[in-house]
Amino acid sequence: MSKLLRIGVLASGGGTNLQAIIDRCMDGTLAAEIAVVITNNPGAGALDRAGKAGIETLCINHRNFSQREDFDNSVVKALQDADVDLVVLAGFMRIITQTFIDAFPERVINIHPALLPAFPGLHVQPQAIDYGARFSGCTVHFVDGGVDTGPIIMQAVVPVLPDDSADTLAARILEQEHKTYPRAIQLIAEGRVRVDGRQVIIEPACPPALTSLVNPSIDG
Ligand code: GAR
Numbered sequence: 001m002s003k004l005l006r007i008g009v010l011a012s013g014g015g016t017n018l019q020a021i022i023d024r025c026m027d028g029t030l031a032a033e034i035a036v037v038i039t040n041n042p043g044a045g046a047l048d049r050a051g052k053a054g055i056e057t058l059c060i061n062h063r064n065f066s067q068r069e070d071f072d073n074s075v076v077k078a079l080q081d082a083d084v085d086l087v088v089l090a091g092f093m094r095i096i097t098q099t100f101i102d103a104f105p106e107r108v109i110n111i112h113p114a115l116l117p118a119f120p121g122l123h124v125q126p127q128a129i130d131y132g133a134r135f136s137g138c139t140v141h142f143v144d145g146g147v148d149t150g151p152i153i154m155q156a157v158v159p160v161l162p163d164d165s166a167d168t169l170a171a172r173i174l175e176q177e178h179k180t181y182p183r184a185i186q187l188i189a190e191g192r193v194r195v196d197g198r199q200v201i202i203e204p205a206c207p208p209a210l211t212s213l214v215n216p217s218i219d220g
Helices: 016-027 045-052 068-081 098-103 124-131 166-189
Strands: 005-010 032-039 057-059 086-089 108-112 135-142 152-159 193-196 199-202
Touching: 005 016, 005 068, 005 166, 016 032, 016 045, 016 166, 032 045, 032 068, 032 166, 045 057, 068 098, 086 166, 108 166, 124 166, 135 166, 152 166, 152 199, 166 193
Parallel strands: 005 032, 005 086, 032 057, 086 108
Antiparallel strands: 108 135, 135 152, 193 199
């Protein structure tokens, strides 16, 4: 059996993306092992999920650091100690510094609950509704020095429905997050992903999506 990709997952919240990654590692569709789960939030549900799966956890509370760099250095050291190949941000609600990115060049990925470059930043599901967007979705991307600006690996699209609340839209997006994030990590584990400027090249290529979507439907 070839070596499993060692990943470090950073999460601040409930950890449903972490759970999806754990589940895919367990059922063998993701050839990775989670070396460590790190949170900045002592109350993160992600800690329980990792604990139940027998994964090493670490809480590094950002409130104990006066400088962002010091917090990042501490997280970077923990990830290096765990000897991770890839850093996976899964609902990690801290902006990471260039020092962090330099420690893991093209080895930090994030999932964002919108179709970037639309709606970067926080609380984006209500923004998509307020804007009147007809579609939203999720984006898996490499992390660069900006906020949600790095090269895009994979996106999934969902419709925004007339009676959506932020919660119903977030749930519809989350369902896609749970499918796309493990799949994107698997492509990296297979060594099929490289970055060329803004383009992410996948070789051998995955079949492209060939369906166009119109919302509301033109058939009615
Ligand atoms: C997910 O929707 C993720 O895309 C988002 O936080 C949620 C975490 O859910 N991430 C961001 O907004 C990053 N800026 P989870 O804890 O259940 O995985």
